[in-house]
Amino acid sequence: MDFNLTEEQIAFRDVVRRWVDAELPKDLMRKLEADEENYPFEIWDKLKEQGYFGVGISEEYGGLGGDVIMQMIFAREMARTAGGLLWVWGLTSFGGAHSVAIAGSEEQKQRWLPEMAAGNLRVSLSMTEPDGGTDVLGAMKTFADKVDGGWKLNGAKMWTTGAKVADRLLVLARCDRNAEKKHHGLIALFVDAKSPGISASLLPKLGMRAMGSCEVHYEDVFVPDEDVLGEPGKAWGAMLPSLNNERIMVGAQCLGAIDGVLEDALDYMMQRKAFGGVIGRFQILQHYIADIATSQKVTELLLYNVAWMQSNGMPCGTDANMLKMVATENAVKAADLGIQIMGGMGYSAETDMQRYWRDHRILRMTPISNEMVRNSIAENLGLPRSF
Incomplete structure (x- = not known):
């Protein structure tokens, strides 16, 4: 079983990596x-100019083509900075486009x-209920009632990222x-974000701040x-x-993110001097680096395996849950060690x-909490449902 990238995928990765280094440097991302x-x-304008919103969208519809592995490669390279x-x-090129491609009519x-x-066209995903969190379905209080020629939507959603600048809101x-x-x-509604009756207010948060997560009301x-x-x-x-x-x-x-943490930590350890030499010679810090590098390899192998399964049409629900759990916890731990x-x-x-650390701490709770992921994994191993 070979999970190495093909020559085409390697060439794509290298092009994206050079572009990211040139156009999305870390100091700009911090700012x-x-x-x-x-x-x-x-950032949006740079992606648009390069055509990268087309990654994963079929050439038939004006995209660059490519499967989930190509999207995975792009996401990894961009997230490094x-x-x-x-x-x-991701919200538009992966979230919105993927939903339309799966559920939309021709x-x-x-x-x-x-x-x-x-x-x-900018897309935001409007799924989470104010009282729901992970329990999206059980807490669903947003209703769409049939009227002449369409539907009348009423309710509220939380954590609708990018809602203030969206052209379309994907509402469940x-x-x-x-x-x-x-x-x-x-019902899934691809709502015109400028429709009368929609109001959005910003939710200040710890990480991913410039993305502008919002509470949205539909009246x-x-x-x-x-x-x-x-x-x-x-x-x-x-x-x-x-x-x-x-x-x-x-x-x-x-x-x-782990890629970015590792390169920053190594660079710092080879430049920072203390007690008569570079701190890269300290054994305990070398152990931290070894832990980060190991978590990088574990996450990479699991990611490539699940992406390969998905692209080949194989059932991979439990594996994808394992990936989500391991990757999010590894990223947060790696960043914490990097801070240390x-x-x-x-x-x-x-x-x-x-x-x-701030940007990835949230992913231990969303789009599903790692506690619920563990429940699902255990249930799929034959244990009774715990909720």
Whole structure:
């Protein structure tokens, strides 16, 4: 079993890596991330100019093509410097485009995918309920009621990242108030973000600050039938295929962050001097580096394995959950060790270690908490359901 990249994939990785180093350097990412009030349009414009929003979107719809492995390669390379700002690319090119490609009609694909591939349409995902967190379905209080020519949407969502600058909001709502099971009776709406009745307010947070996560309220928002993805009432089943891809992208982001942590830690250890020489000679710091490098390799092998399984159409739900759990915990631990290695400078906003820690700490809780991931893994091993 060979998980080495092909020549084409290596060439793509090298091109992206050179572009990231030239256009998305870490000092620029620090500057943009620190400004919580303003969305980093500069990153968006650079991605658009290079055509990278087309990664993973079929050439038939104006994209660059490529499977989940190509998206994984891009996400890893970008996250090495950008950290959580990766989602300037990911929300649209991965989140929005993937959902439309899976659940959308041919007319919807023709209407939206070329615009996303060109970087002309910005997408935000509006799923989490204020009282729900991980329990998205059980806490669903956002409703879409059928009206003439479309649906009337009412409710509220939390952590809708990029909502203030979005062109479209992918909203999951309940359309059957009498559904017997909580995963039944759901509808996916690709809502025009400028529709009357939508209001968004910024949620200050620890990391990924410039991405602008929002609480969004929907009050009698009219959504035409033509903006419904898939069949009303069956949205959850239509969205499930995207969950493994989401976990793969989280794994790729975390691996990219570990890459960035390791290169910064090594550079610092070879330059910083104390007690008569560089601190890279200290055994305990060498052990920290060995731990980071090992977590990098473990995450890489698991990521490549799951991406390979997904691209070959193999069942990989449990494996994708394992990847999400391991990658997020490895990234946070690596960044924490990086801060320890750099001491006060690791804690300083003038360096990136603290940013890597802040940006990836949230991923231990989202899009599903690692505690719930462990529950799912145990259940798939034959143990009784714990919730």
